[in-house]
Amino acid sequence: MQDMNIESHQQPPDRAPLLKVEDLHKIFRVGDQDIHAVRGVSFSIHAGEFIAIKGASGSGKSTLLGLIGGLDRPSDGRIMINGREMSTMSAAELAQFRNARLGFIFQQFNLLAGMTALENVELPLLYARVPLLERRQQAMAVLDRVGLADRAAHRPAQLSGGQQQRVAVARSLVNKPSLIIADEPQAPWIAKQQAP
Numbered sequence: 001m002q003d004m005n006i007e008s009h010q011q012p013p014d015r016a017p018l019l020k021v022e023d024l025h026k027i028f029r030v031g032d033q034d035i036h037a038v039r040g041v042s043f044s045i046h047a048g049e050f051i052a053i054k055g056a057s058g059s060g061k062s063t064l065l066g067l068i069g070g071l072d073r074p075s076d077g078r079i080m081i082n083g084r085e086m087s088t089m090s091a092a093e094l095a096q097f098r099n100a101r102l103g104f105i106f107q108q109f110n111l112l113a114g115m116t117a118l119e120n121v122e123l124p125l126l127y128a129r130v131p132l133l134e135r136r137q138q139a140m141a142v143l144d145r146v147g148l149a150d151r152a153a154h155r156p157a158q159l160s161g162g163q164q165q166r167v168a169v170a171r172s173l174v175n176k177p178s179l180i181i182a183d184e185p186q187a188p189w190i191a192k193q194q195a196p
């Protein structure tokens, strides 16, 4: 892994971290080659804190975000969320935790092409078994917040790139997550959205 920097943009408050990463490593085995994508990364995030992970292409940023989000397991090191070690969670617990506590914005947005903007935003609530009327109202409110209420019935292919990005942001916010993980530069936009 090349150099990667973790920058905090707010003063962490004096309380236990929401997320603590300790000496994290990820090694991918490709053929007979070991790719050390994440090498000994440690940091903490407190509630309300905004953190940017910066580094050259291929320095391990997406891999690190995947590990924090529980999408992949580390080769070594620990990830503690609210004092609980992620590796001790079962697959079902991890899925439940991801759905209830984390919001993801992927590099490629990962919107479902066959669904409308509103249905895409509703997805985390559907997984959380929120009743239809309630989830429709909540999803619509967040779509409105990102300025896309009038595009609710449009499918991703009928939206501009920036609008698709805003749908992805709305989907990441709809379950009111403790932590939003954003791959690539939408992050300042999210910080603005989260401001009271």
Ligand SMILES: Nc1ncnc2c1ncn2[C@@H]1O[C@H](COP(=O)(O)OP(=O)(O)OP(=O)(O)O)[C@@H](O)[C@H]1O
Residues within 6 Å of the ligand: 028, 029, 030, 035, 036, 037, 055, 056, 057, 058, 059, 060, 061, 062, 063, 064
């Ligand atoms: N599933 C995988 N199997 C093998 N190698 C991988 C895998 N995923 C990533 N890598 C390698 O790990 C390294 C880190 O990749 P990663 O995608 O985390 O970088 P990044 O910093 O997010 O890059 P970018 O800014 O270009 O998106 C790269 O050398 C990449 O080729």
